Amino acid sequence: MKDYLNKLRKDYSMMGMDEKDVDKDGIVQFEKWMVDAANAEVNEPNAMVLSTVDKNNHPHSRIVLLRDVSSKGFVFYTNYESDKGHEIEHQSMVALNFFWVELERQVRIEGIAEKISQVESNEYYASRPRENQLSAWASPQSKVVGSRAELEALWRETEMKWKDQIEIERPPFWGGYIVKASMIEFWQGRAGRLHDRIRYRLEKDAWAIERLGP
Numbered sequence: 001m002k003d004y005l006n007k008l009r010k011d012y013s014m015m016g017m018d019e020k021d022v023d024k025d026g027i028v029q030f031e032k033w034m035v036d037a038a039n040a041e042v043n044e045p046n047a048m049v050l051s052t053v054d055k056n057n058h059p060h061s062r063i064v065l066l067r068d069v070s071s072k073g074f075v076f077y078t079n080y081e082s083d084k085g086h087e088i089e090h091q092s093m094v095a096l097n098f099f100w101v102e103l104e105r106q107v108r109i110e111g112i113a114e115k116i117s118q119v120e121s122n123e124y125y126a127s128r129p130r131e132n133q134l135s136a137w138a139s140p141q142s143k144v145v146g147s148r149a150e151l152e153a154l155w156r157e158t159e160m161k162w163k164d165q166i167e168i169e170r171p172p173f174w175g176g177y178i179v180k181a182s183m184i185e186f187w188q189g190r191a192g193r194l195h196d197r198i199r200y201r202l203e204k205d206a207w208a209i210e211r212l213g214p
Contacts, residue, residue, distance in 0.1 A: 012104040012189025017196040019211050026184040026200030026207045027071055030107060033186065034069070037100045049097040050076065052087035060087060066096075067124065073180040074109065075116060077124060079141040081173045088113045094179060104189035111181040121175035126167070133168045134158050185212070 023029040037045035046066040053059050060083065068075035074096060078084055088094060096109040125133065138151075138158040145151050162168050181202065188196040195214035200207040 011191055013191045014104050016190060017188040017198055019198050019209055022198055030184060031069060037103060040102050042100045042102050045100060051095040052084055053091045054087045055090045073178040075176050075178050077176045079174050082141040096179060106187040108185040109181050110183040111179045113177045113179050116176040116178050122170050124176060125170035136174045137171050
């Protein structure tokens with residue numbers, strides 16, 4: 001396996017990035033790259049790694065989906081009683097990571113995660129497919145489940161509970177977080193591993209832009 005892995009090498013040469021050409025606003029620059037990813041038909045361009053830390057200072061990472069981005073931050077949704085929810089409650093500083101291999105690009109984000117308003121969570125929950133709404137109620141997220149059959153039985157019980165209801169209300173334990181970024185780093189792969197790295201750091205109300213060594 002070591003020999004196989006050591007032979008896996010890809011040289012990046014699609015494009016470059018210069019600090020004089022990027023937008024002065026880190027969020028706007030991210031939105032531009034997200035549009036590029038969508039236009040390049042990247043598979044699930046909104047998929048991102050969310051990293052958190054538990055009460056024992058153990059790091060944990062998983063894939064979640066970005067559902068909104070604005071000048072306020074980056075929004076995703078989850079079960080507040082999941083592992084990630086408990087970890088954010090313990091330590092609100094989190095990290096996000098996007099990797100768009102088709103464009104040889106990566107974006108790293110660090111910031112504070114906070115719950116969004118119930119109104120915003122309600123609006124998003126109402127837009128979800130009914131099956132997804134039921135799953136939010138049925139799944140004991142991050143808890144041990146005895147079998148797939150047990151999980152499906154929980155879903156069927158939930159389906160029966162709401163079968164006469166046109167609208168399914170949002171579970172009180174489910175909703176959104178917004179990550180208010182204090183750092184955004186844009187990575188563009190370059191030949192010979194001499195990659196471009198442009199970092200935005202939020203200083204008061206403005207972004208400081210600097211180049212990092214690869």
